[in-house]
Amino acid sequence: MYDVRNRYLADAVATAGPAKLLTMLYDRLLLDLDRAEAALRAGVRAEGTQHLAHAQEIVAEFIANLNVGAWDGGDRLLSIYTYLLSEMIGASMAGDADRAAACRTVVAPLAEAWREAATAVAADVPTPRPAPVSEGLGAGSGVLGVG
Template sequence: MISAQRNKYLETTIQTASPAQLLIMLYDGAIRFCRAGIEAIRNNNVKDANVNLIKAQDIVSELIITLDRSAPVSESLLKLYEYFGHLLIQANIKKSAEPVEEVLQYLLELKETWIQANKLAASGSAGAGVQHA
């Protein structure tokens, strides 16, 4: 029962979120799965490392798919996301935490950048948000 209520809450949250909120939610998920993958690697838990790193890769793929290719910064973001995907695959193959830690640091910085950009856009024009470049 509680799980069904939680799923309904999450579904409603996603359906009512702005594009900027959805982007930040994607970053939050990728960050969470990277951290879980790093912990699993450090604990020699191969199965959990694989599951979490694949989830992080899936989110990075979603970031690539949803990228607005008409934005000037999109080409740079695309290359960066592709690099993240490469690092996550290498980390998963080698069960090495270092590549995931690199991705994690970039994700944390990018998330903060998007949060700040959304705040600036919202303060600059009433209710405007940031689209995924």
């Protein structure tokens, strides 16, 4: 059956710009870590490791798409990502809710920093102005003056 929510989410991801997509991934990473911690604390290890596995996939994407040479902090961000990946694997293997929670404390400030950066970038993008309508052409005439 057609699931409107899944379609909406798929459309939101497909049409998101790079900055928005990054913040969406961070939001999902935080959600995965919250869910993993809760499941592990409740003794549902299979569910906890499933959420940690998804969180690991997100961090692996961050690693794969990070251009370390693009800025002087790139190598430090890479080391944070590799640390997180290692800790999430360890939390999953040990079923350790505290370790999953510790990962969240590392991710939360990064997510906030990326949100702020995305907002700043969006604020700097000029709003496109409509093209002027030439004399003799109607407002609905199109770019070339035809319907």
